Amino acid sequence: MDRYQFEDLISDYLDNSLSLDSRREFESYLDSDPDARHLVESMADMLDTLHRQPPVRVSAGFNQRLLSRINRLDSPVYTEPPKTRTIMGFRPQYAVLMTGLALAFVLVGYELLPTPGTPTSAPLPFAAQSAPATNLPQNRPAVSPGNPTVYPAQGFASTEDDSAQTNSPAVPNRPDYSKQIQLVKNPR
Amino acid sequence: MPEAIQYTDEELIARFQEGDEQAYIELVNRYRNRLMTFVYRFVNDFELAEDIVQDTLLKVYTHRHFYKEIAKFSTWIYTIAGNLAKTELRKRKRRKVTNLSQMSRDDRVYEIPADDADTGDRVQGQFAEKQLQKAIQSLPLHFRTVVILRDLQELSYEEISNIVNVPLGTVKSRINRARLQLQKALKEYR
Numbered sequence: 001m002d003r004y005q006f007e008d009l010i011s012d013y014l015d016n017s018l019s020l021d022s023r024r025e026f027e028s029y030l031d032s033d034p035d036a037r038h039l040v041e042s043m044a045d046m047l048d049t050l051h052r053q054p055p056v057r058v059s060a061g062f063n064q065r066l067l068s069r070i071n072r073l074d075s076p077v078y079t080e081p082p083k084t085r086t087i088m089g090f091r092p093q094y095a096v097l098m099t100g101l102a103l104a105f106v107l108v109g110y111e112l113l114p115t116p117g118t119p120t121s122a123p124l125p126f127a128a129q130s131a132p133a134t135n136l137p138q139n140r141p142a143v144s145p146g147n148p149t150v151y152p153a154q155g156f157a158s159t160e161d162d163s164a165q166t167n168s169p170a171v172p173n174r175p176d177y178s179k180q181i182q183l184v185k186n187p188r
Numbered sequence: 189m190p191e192a193i194q195y196t197d198e199e200l201i202a203r204f205q206e207g208d209e210q211a212y213i214e215l216v217n218r219y220r221n222r223l224m225t226f227v228y229r230f231v232n233d234f235e236l237a238e239d240i241v242q243d244t245l246l247k248v249y250t251h252r253h254f255y256k257e258i259a260k261f262s263t264w265i266y267t268i269a270g271n272l273a274k275t276e277l278r279k280r281k282r283r284k285v286t287n288l289s290q291m292s293r294d295d296r297v298y299e300i301p302a303d304d305a306d307t308g309d310r311v312q313g314q315f316a317e318k319q320l321q322k323a324i325q326s327l328p329l330h331f332r333t334v335v336i337l338r339d340l341q342e343l344s345y346e347e348i349s350n351i352v353n354v355p356l357g358t359v360k361s362r363i364n365r366a367r368l369q370l371q372k373a374l375k376e377y378r
Contacts, residue, residue, distance in 0.1 A: 043367060
C-alpha cells in the first residue's frame with residue numbers, strides 16, 4: 001500500500017467499512033508509518049469534534065415570521081405574478097412587434113421589387129421627350145401569368161440594347177435638331 | 189392532528205398536500221434547526237442563514253405539490269436549502285460589497301446553545317468552534333457541502349448522493365478528500 005492508497009482509505013477505515021483483508025493491510029501500513037497513524041488519529045478526533053457540535057438554533061420568533069410571510073402569500077393583496085405566455089419564445093408584446101417588423105419588411109421589399117411591365121428606372125430624357133405618354137397604348141391587355149404583356153418600345157429605351165441609340169430608326173417622331181445646333185466657332 | 193402519533197416526514201408532507209396545515213407546522217418544527225445548522229455552516233452568517241431557512245420552508249409551503257414520494261422528504265428539503273444557499277453565496281460573490289448596515293440591523297435574539305461547563309471551558313469551546321467554522325469555510329463549495337451533510341448532519345452516503353446529485357463513489361471520495369483538507373486547515377489555524 002502506498003501513501004495515495006492509504007489516504008483514499010482513511011474514511012472507509014474510520015467508518016468501519018473496509019473488508020477484513022483491506023483493514024489488515026491498512027493497519028499494517030499504520031504500524032509501519034507513525035505519521036500515517038498520527039494522521040488517522042487526529043482525523044478521528046476531528047470527526048468526534050464535528051459530531052459533538054451543538055445544533056445552531058433559529059432565533060426566537062422564527063415561526064411567527066414564517067407564518068406572517070405565509071399569510072401575506074395567502075392574502076388577496078398578494079397576487080402571484082402571472083406566468084408569462086410566450087409565442088415561439090417571444091413574449092406577446094415582442095411577438096407582435098416582431099410580426100409588425102417582419103410585415104413592414106415584406107411590404108417595403110415588395111414595393112422595391114421591379115414588377116413586370118414597369119420601367120425599373122426613369123426613361124432617358126431624350127426618349128421621354130420624343131415619346132410622350134399619349135403614345136402609350138390606351139387599352140392595355142390584362143396582365144396574367146400566362147399572358148406576359150409586351151408593350152411597344154415607343155418612349156422607352158430598347159430592351160435589346162439599352163444603350164439609348166438616339167438615331168435609331170425605331171424612334172419615329174424624333175425631331176431633328178442637327179440643323180438648329182450652332183457651335184460658337186462655327187464658320188457659317 | 190393527534191400528537192401522540194409519530195408520523196414520518198413523508199406521511200406529514202402527504203397530509204400537508206391534502207390540506208392539513210398542522211402537518212406543515214410539525215415539519216417546520218422538525219427541520220428548522222437542522223436546516224439552520226446546515227445553512228449556517230455553509231454560509232457562515234446567522235442572519236443570511238435564517239433568511240435562507242425561511243425561504244426554504246416557504247418554498248416547501250408553496251411548492252408542496254412538487255414533492256413526489258420517490259425520494260425522502262429530507263433529501264428534497266436539503267436539496268432546496270443547499271440550492272438556495274449556493275445561489276445566495278454566488279450573489280454575494282458577485283456583489284462583493286460589504287453592507288455596513290447589516291452590522292447594526294440585528295434586532296433578533298439568537299439562542300446560544302446552553303452550556304453547563306464553566307467559563308474557561310466555554311471560551312475554549314467557542315475558540316475551537318470558531319477555528320472549525322473557519323476551516324469549513326476554507327473548503328471549496330462541493331467539499332463543504334458533503335462534509336457538513338456527513339459529519340455535522342450525519343446523513344447517509346446514499347442520501348448525500350441524492351442531495352448533491354453525484355454518484356455514490358464520487359461522494360465517498362469527496363468526503364474523504366474534504367476531511368483531509370479540513371484536517372490540514374485546522375492544523376494551520378492552531
